[in-house]
Amino acid sequence: MFRQLLAYAQPALIIENLDVAESPPPVVNGGPEAPIAKLRAKPGGLIAWFLSLIGLGKTSTLTLTNRRVTRVDKSNSSEDTSEIPLGKITSTHRGWKKPSVLPLIVGALLFLVGIIYYFVGGRGSGTTSAYLVVAGLVGILKYILSKRFFYVVFASDGGTAVSLKVKAGGDDVARMITMCERMESLVRGSG
Numbered sequence: 001m002f003r004q005l006l007a008y009a010q011p012a013l014i015i016e017n018l019d020v021a022e023s024p025p026p027v028v029n030g031g032p033e034a035p036i037a038k039l040r041a042k043p044g045g046l047i048a049w050f051l052s053l054i055g056l057g058k059t060s061t062l063t064l065t066n067r068r069v070t071r072v073d074k075s076n077s078s079e080d081t082s083e084i085p086l087g088k089i090t091s092t093h094r095g096w097k098k099p100s101v102l103p104l105i106v107g108a109l110l111f112l113v114g115i116i117y118y119f120v121g122g123r124g125s126g127t128t129s130a131y132l133v134v135a136g137l138v139g140i141l142k143y144i145l146s147k148r149f150f151y152v153v154f155a156s157d158g159g160t161a162v163s164l165k166v167k168a169g170g171d172d173v174a175r176m177i178t179m180c181e182r183m184e185s186l187v188r189g190s191g
Contacts, residue, residue: 012149012167013041013060020175024182025066036064036186037179041166062152062164064183069154071162082162084154089187093153094180096173099146107139150176154183 017040025034039062042048051057058075066086073080114132117125147169155161168176 011043012165014044015166015168015172016040016042016059018172018175018179020179021182024185031066033065033067036066036182037175038063039164039166039176039179041164044167060164062162064179066186069162069183071164082160084156084160084162086186088156088158088160089154090157091153091155092180092184092187093155094151094177096148096150096168098148099143101143103139103146104143107136107141107143109136110139111136148173152176152180154187 018037019035019039020037021035025036040059041062042052042057042059048057055076058073058078061070061072061074063070063072068083068085069089070081070083110132114129114134114136117132118129121129147167149165150168150173151163151165153161153163166172166176
């Protein structure tokens with residue numbers, strides 16, 4: 001439970017690239033290592049953009065194979081790797097959530113206040129009303145156009161967990177689900 005909360009508390013990353021194998025690889029003891037998926041993501045937002053602009057940006061890569069789960073966080077100044085062999089994975093957790101409804105609520109309130117102020121405010125209230133209505137529409141559109149937060153956790157009984165939370169929309173959600181289902185199938189088959 002704690003690992004799942006920890007994964008959800010991470011900031012969501014923006015998917016740069018998501019490659020999922022056409023078919024699930026076989027689980028063969030001693031056979032070759034075969035890829036299931038590789039996901040590369042980076043932090044979003046103005047600060048992350050600025051850091052990448054000056055060469056301090058970070059990327060996270062989650063690699064799933066028929067032998068292991070690996071997450072590598074890399075920047076020019078650091079590298080952090082977490083890896084769990086397939087046979088040591090004891091639990092998996094995945095899910096998605098729509099972002100907070102706060103922008104929708106604030107946007108709707110600003111929109112309504114702008115409309116009411118236009119009709120009640122009298123002379124000179126047009127500009128202020130227009131600003132309120134536009135700000136309200138921006139909040140509403142932010143909610144409508146926002147992507148889902150998709151998170152995945154692979155944990156071992158020793159307490160090691162590899163987790164990632166990304167913003168995903170459209171086809172990325174379907175590919176993330178396929179990736180997780182294939183890995184979960186391999187985990188069940190190896191246990």
